[in-house]
Amino acid sequence: MDLLLNDVEIRVLGCLLEKEMATPEYYPLTLNALTNACNQKSNRDPVMSLEDADVIRALDALRTRGLAMQSAEGVRVPRYRHTLAEKLHLEPPQLAVLAELLLRGPQTLGELRTRAERMQPLADLAVVEEILGELAEHSPALATQLPRQPGQKENRYAHLLAGSPAVDTAPRGVPPEAARVQVTAVDQRIAQLEEEVAALRLEIAELRQSMSDFRAQFE
Numbered sequence: 001m002d003l004l005l006n007d008v009e010i011r012v013l014g015c016l017l018e019k020e021m022a023t024p025e026y027y028p029l030t031l032n033a034l035t036n037a038c039n040q041k042s043n044r045d046p047v048m049s050l051e052d053a054d055v056i057r058a059l060d061a062l063r064t065r066g067l068a069m070q071s072a073e074g075v076r077v078p079r080y081r082h083t084l085a086e087k088l089h090l091e092p093p094q095l096a097v098l099a100e101l102l103l104r105g106p107q108t109l110g111e112l113r114t115r116a117e118r119m120q121p122l123a124d125l126a127v128v129e130e131i132l133g134e135l136a137e138h139s140p141a142l143a144t145q146l147p148r149q150p151g152q153k154e155n156r157y158a159h160l161l162a163g164s165p166a167v168d169t170a171p172r173g174v175p176p177e178a179a180r181v182q183v184t185a186v187d188q189r190i191a192q193l194e195e196e197v198a199a200l201r202l203e204i205a206e207l208r209q210s211m212s213d214f215r216a217q218f219e
Contacts, residue, residue: 003065003140003161010162011038011048012058013067014102016082017095018043021119028071028079031055043115045104088138096120097131098142101159106146108154132157 005013015037020027029037031052038050059080062068066087071079084090090098096119100112107115109125109132122128135143146156146165158165176184 004163005161008054009058009061010102012055013062013082014099017099021096028081030077030079034080043103092120093131094135098159106156106158108156
């Protein structure tokens with residue numbers, strides 16, 4: 001089965017999984033609710049800004065793979081649900097951990113347990129590790145442990161629904177001081193404002209020339 005999903009399809013599928021377990025009273029989701037879920041600023045990495053059309057395209061792609069469908073519930077307004085549990089025979093704890101990996105990318109055991117518990121109780125880190133092992137041994141494999149990078153104290157885990165995750169092998173330098181980060185942000189903001197002022201000046205000059213040309217027609 002083809003599980004090479006793109007970033008938008010990953011986000012849509014993750015949101016459907018999350019909302020089914022976290023807010024079942026609102027599930028299946030309308031298109032508007034699903035788009036809003038995809039664009040949430042909390043519990044998302046990266047934060048996205050998707051349009052309804054983007055979500056529809058992703059839903060269509062997921063439907064062709066048998067991973068989502070339009071629900072028969074709420075026939076007055078189209079609603080959408082995932083079919084991952086039926087398609088891949090996954091249990092709620094597995095779905096909760098997989099949802100977090102889809103929504104926030106690679107994470108440690110502790111991060112996954114803390115974040116997934118809002119959807120499904122997870123007794124301890126050993127349970128999360130066991131679930132990740134089940135996902136890794138699934139056919140097709142759905143999760144994997146990433147190589148530990150320099151400076152990292154714990155292993156991280158990633159989903160495989162978009163293929164093998166890229167591993168950052170670049171050496172990590174010393175993090176900049178807080179003051180430097182602040183100065184850099186201010187400098188970037190000033191540069192952006194200068195570009196905006198220059199664009200406005202050009203626009204004003206063009207308007208003045210247009211007015212001058214217009215007046216010249218009546219002189």
